[in-house]
Amino acid sequence: MEFINCNICTADDTRPVVSQNGYDIVQCKHCGLVYVNPRPEADVLSRLYDGYHQRNGKDIHSWSVLMKLIYKECADTLTQVFPRGADVLDIGCGYGHFVSVMSGLGFRASGIDPSANEVSAALQNGLDVRLSTVEDISFGENSFDAVTMFYVLEHLRDPLYALKRAFHILRPNGLLILRVPHTTPIVRALSAFNIKNNLYDAPFHLYDFSPETLRRILALAGFQSILITPGTATLPHVFVEMAVSRAASAAARLIYRTSGRLLGGVSKSAVAVKPFSGPETR
Numbered sequence: 001m002e003f004i005n006c007n008i009c010t011a012d013d014t015r016p017v018v019s020q021n022g023y024d025i026v027q028c029k030h031c032g033l034v035y036v037n038p039r040p041e042a043d044v045l046s047r048l049y050d051g052y053h054q055r056n057g058k059d060i061h062s063w064s065v066l067m068k069l070i071y072k073e074c075a076d077t078l079t080q081v082f083p084r085g086a087d088v089l090d091i092g093c094g095y096g097h098f099v100s101v102m103s104g105l106g107f108r109a110s111g112i113d114p115s116a117n118e119v120s121a122a123l124q125n126g127l128d129v130r131l132s133t134v135e136d137i138s139f140g141e142n143s144f145d146a147v148t149m150f151y152v153l154e155h156l157r158d159p160l161y162a163l164k165r166a167f168h169i170l171r172p173n174g175l176l177i178l179r180v181p182h183t184t185p186i187v188r189a190l191s192a193f194n195i196k197n198n199l200y201d202a203p204f205h206l207y208d209f210s211p212e213t214l215r216r217i218l219a220l221a222g223f224q225s226i227l228i229t230p231g232t233a234t235l236p237h238v239f240v241e242m243a244v245s246r247a248a249s250a251a252a253r254l255i256y257r258t259s260g261r262l263l264g265g266v267s268k269s270a271v272a273v274k275p276f277s278g279p280e281t282r
């Protein structure tokens, strides 16, 4: 097991939130980030992921059904912002369902995933998917118009570094669209009634982002025009238009709708823009 400092503010100053599945979940007293500390070493975590996508009887089809609505909403957004042929990368693409959706819409869609089984299945379906972690990403600067990360950030050992990598490979005015669970409010509510649960899914989920910590880590990575919405809400159309059009006139028709119907309304979506001239960090 390894002890870590806060991924956002680097402080080593936490309060306990809860213990689940044998792991301590803590909250940074300075920025509010919730994370597992201590956590398993990288090689142990990697081995734990064998069979992760097949847990609870899930297969390639059930993942597709589970994520279908979320993929459709994101695809609707991207087709309104970018022309056909735009470059989209799905980080943590799993079986490549979203890559398939975007390819079908005429985008140049590709994906990366660290799971050999999932990448193999995607390749057999003719998709442009490669075996890679976000840390080892090999694409050059300004390679993509959009990067998506569906339920990925909470799994990563260094989410700030991953977001910096996403920033690096995005073109100016490029969009990052991501989705994360937000578990802490529900766990606190259940704890008040002494209801035991395993909602953090430790150690697979190493972090739990609130709207505030998600906004902060995206800004630290260089993103601007950051829009975060609860899973059950619909972003105000006019606000989205204003925010995104500041960075990209081509994005002025953005209508971003999101729904948490499939996932209990605890998730958060974020849209963030790489500005024309921002702090390029690696």
Ligand SMILES: [Zn+2]
Binding pocket: 006, 007, 008, 009, 010, 011, 028, 029, 030, 031, 032, 033
């Ligand atoms: Zn912190």
